[in-house]
Amino acid sequence: MGKFDWFWKAMGATAERNDKKSKGIVDRSQELAKDFASYSDSDVVAAVRGAVTGAGIVDKPAFLAGLSAASTRTLGLTPFNVQGQAVLRLLEGDVIQMDTGEGKTLVGAMAATGFALTGKRVHLITVNNYLAARDAEWMRPLVEFFGLSVAAVTEASTRDERVAAYRSDVVYAPVTEIGFDHLRDNQITRRSQTVQAPADVALVDEADSVLIDEALVPLVLAGNVGAQQATGQITEAVSRLVTGTDYVIDAEGRNVSLTDDGARKVERTLGIESLYDAEHVGDTLVRVNLALHAQALLHRDVHYIVDEGKVSLVDASRGRVAELQRWPDGLQAAVEAKEGLSVSEGGRILDSITLQALMRRYPTVCGMTGTAVEATEQLRTFYGLHVSVIDRATETKRFDEADRIYATAAEKNRAIVDEIEHLNSTGQPVLVGTHDVAESEALADALGERGVTVNVLNAKNDAEEARIIAEAGDVGRVTVSTQMAGRGTDIRLGGADEAARDEVVGLGGLAVIGTARHRTSRLDNQLRGRAGRQGDPGLTLFFVSLEDDVVVAGGADSAVTARPGQDGRVADSRVQSYVEHCRRVTEGQLLEIHAQTWKYNKLLADHRDILDERRATLLDTPAAWEELSSRSPERAKQLDHLPEDVKVQAARDIMLYHLDTEWSEHLALMDDVRESIHLRAIARETPIDEYHRIAVREFKDLANRAVDKAVETFNEVTIDSAGAHLEAAGWKRPSATWTYMVSDNPLSGSGNSFISGVANMFR
Template identity: 35%
Template structure:
């Protein structure tokens, strides 16, 4: 009561914080007259001025007002868009490492330019993270115009770039990319053999667009780089056939956790079938010999019973492609782990790819926490504010809208079943369509999208279906969803990040309708015609009530529902939103109070009849909160377990970096050898024991196996007062002498390279095995709870012990390889004859000829004969006999030297 009174007088803490930023906004506005009067050259020169000020000791906060004003003026000149004052507040929030919650249509993309420009002035690099490749490209091209005008460089990271292109993009002042590309590049960088091969710079500052989608929705599963293991396709197919012979009575399901467990009768039935098929050793499914079969059976059960086609995945081009449950988008390249993806492939009868072994992994939480400063923006973050602070230490700041919201949010309508609900939705859509009001319908799966599409066809309503099947077109379809009479069915938040403008999007219409028309008066006239048509359409849509948003059911997360609602009513436009629910919806069926809903609705409602109630809406919200809390706990658990691995990951990656940076690693190798000797002697000669109790034979055998030396341990044991310390010292001396003798026979530079290569190879090999061990440990450690032990504490203890043993194994293996192996130079071999003709050589790093050569030969085709033989015509000494040929400077030199042309005969040209 008292809190409500204080809030009504002084405002909420969020309102007070936003109000405190008004003073900075006033400072920004004070610079506007002077900047408006500047020429383009003078405005662009502001960047140099700011950098000089920072070099002289000023901070980013000192130059913020003038820098923000500079960006606003540049945006007005380049894009014709001037930042609102509330957008300035959003920019300040981003710069301070907080989350700016801004409603859809408030211009978050433009807001990001303020903080990116300011932080890029330091020259350390700024990353802008988006949810998909289209938005990364779009924002880099669109907002990059402002940064380029002001003298900053902009790069973009998308799939299928080579390493040279990635390095160039990361070295830009501002880099746009998706979260997946950033994470995978980090993992790949830490698998490289040389520092020069790495593409990323040290972390500095990142702004995450749609921060809730990336840092919460996608944070349930870690990024994993995997390598294939043995092919077990036949076993997957055989077990899949067994599972398909089981009846629903043979297993119990839990839809909340997507788990399936065989009943006692189901186990007996499965054992009989597996035994008949020759897949079982003995007659007991749970004998240790059948562990692999049990694993495959569990995964096949889950794939057949719990994973639905067109909901959890689609089959495209003979491949199973995962569907993101939150965005409805295809997740190309992502695969379920632990054999589940192979089980689904067997279920669908497509080609089964081999199981993968984890080579490197990281969660989004631990990846983004490596940035010294991290901020984000989204339309919906307040419901997850506690998680953002708990995991990332970021506060959520709600930014007021530039114009008041006029959208009407109607009460939910409840129906008995899906048929009644979809019929009611189709009727409403037809009514809105008849008056020209555009409609956006949000569904939770592809299956529901297509079901609703069938109902609309019966009603005779023209519509577009936007789901994961049509991912390539989603931005274009969503951009035009505000046109007169448009009906768009979208899977959840497909097309997120693209504004729905009433009357249509002018830029997309020009791009679509005038793509082939050349520049000139005719095109200018066509552009003006499109602008006039859009303005007229917008007027009609506004009269019809603006965009109508319909939700076909409530999502597990209130945030997703709010995102759908937020597509309507941008920038003060009118709008309408309404959700339709029924007893068969997943949320009500799995998480709702079943008996309460069933009693009330089944007994009191006629077929086709609807009920609306604030009480029911409140009950739904309670169910959503329960699910949100459960999902948060799941994500928190992922982080807790990955935190253990993250500490170890940092140690390994730092060691790799030190090895790559070092000129020589002989001191590391010597320390490893000495530690290995100490461990060997410690095992064979326990401290405080008598020499008669020492394992002399074992120590001698291990010294020969690991160090490659004969140790006269029997003679030493006969000495009076011999101690393990003295044995260690003597073996170390023998091992060092053996290695010095080996190294003296070869070039020291070659040995230095061999030592680095062996160190990195063994480090990577055993780290990969360690990750597989930790994966297995994580899957079984929860059983310790039955012994009244905390699984996460048990996991930490076990993981630490495994890590210590891994480091010991690496030391011993590196020592063995370098001590026992002989360094041999490869025998010269006759190279195979080259073909008569060779097409153009393109540099594998760049994908094209080096433009810095400046010879105009880039991308030319090289065509010449007798490459391995003598030159086409003799030339005098000091001349280039190939000067008349159009040879690319990056092509192999025709003389057969093996060097590039520009480093051989081309250097004389």
């Protein structure tokens, strides 16, 4: 730690003091619990409400004792001491670390109830729709015991259901749904159209995943602009190209570019003189590059699946279908054309926001996860959050075996199949964490050939998630899953009803196998945490090859000499250290990417705040009419005969249309600037400084242009008792919108995603 030792020691001492204080409060609450046991329900409610004021919780022992009594009565769950301690740390605004199976769901509901009793609306943010719906229904009796309301927002929720849900005291919802609803609310032209209601607290489940791993993923709202241009001939031309000869892929697998030979081959197929002529460079070349990106970098059953004639994106961090999401800027059409499907209409970006910017809009942020300690620095740096480690209620009996390292991916994959077959022959349940859909299916096929029955959980069938996970701990079960991190369902030994628990305990509990290391140790530990739940026995084991993405990317500037055995296994401790080094390098790369991207995004986030204030002023006051009438008094005089509310709304529609359009153009422009900003370094300019200079200048111009164009429209458009006829004049808002996510992380691919011959990887 060096010169900052004093800082970390001070941080540790503060956390220790807080933990001791929390434990003392929990101990006193346990003494009160005996008295609360004899209270009536109304007495419990009165005692808890008496312990709370609008300023906060004034009697924490009584508050905890009452919550514990309510939980026992409504849910049949009596909190452990450590759960009470976790509730207190959440109410103080910390991120708590609790191991898998230690009861975070109940802790979150108790803390949310506490916040709500102080008059704060709480968004309890989950990582998927299933958990939002499940936890809201499961915890409903506890929340409603105190006269509070609780609801869930999921992808399937209608607009009316969302409006009602967001006005509840406690709202369970996936982070993406909250973000997309926020973006849609930024498109309204009447305050009555608002879906969301302001919230005071974001209580984030899987906090490190949401706040760190996916923090810089932009949530994007797009609107339709008509059908895409025909891409069939271009797709055919690109499909004939040969990698290495006609195009090259960069070392990170993120970018692809035509060679001179490839460009000439495409030109001959399309019958044009040059892709780089003025008439083609702005259209044909762009579509060729999109088709090439779709062909070379986006792989079926890794980045997307095809189901019922439609392309569905896969959320790489969770191995699930990303419903209602699509790629931007013609890339969706290119993938559809590649798969021989009908091409959907194109769109333009209307608005976007990163998860980090979204989370910073909440006055209070706190969270829960099984792996917070490794993210302590990022949580402190980017959010000002502290981490509290909550002890396990029962000591772990899990055994974490050292990695088994192999020289090649093929040798590693054979060893994985051998090990699973061996464990299955004993009856011990096995959970295998893979990195993508193709890998999970290839492994399942290889095991099937050896007579091993496999349950597969991946993006193609995540609706069956709860059933598959619930049975994963039963005798003889083999479950292969993409990205177990964030699945959120506990695996009980002996099956969902634990009927065979004793037998599975005797076999050693659940065995968890990782087919490759993740890019951060936290993701590995999230997978490990599926075994050894609440003091259960268990085994975890990771297989690694020197060809894995994490090793290749992290070891790009170093090398190691390996002497594998006959089966390809490398037992040298130096190689084990090398693999750890490679992973530390990728973690460092991710941290650097996060820091740099945060700098680029922060200015846009500041501009968004200004834009939001402007929108609120236009929506909630007569400012639009006052501004336009002052800029064009003659036109305003012509409209004197109209009712005041009609004139105000007409002016509001006009100004909001141009403000939103200019913001959309601003986002597109700054995206283009960012793509090329690295070229500034050639001119010895600092890219981030140049980006900020351009962004400030362009945003200032945006505001001026929006007002000037609004004045022009005000003078030209027909305005009558029905309002401003913008559509008739060609100023039309999109009739349909959709959402998608874009990754800023070039290392998002992990594990075996880009190993060639993926279908044969386990042969």
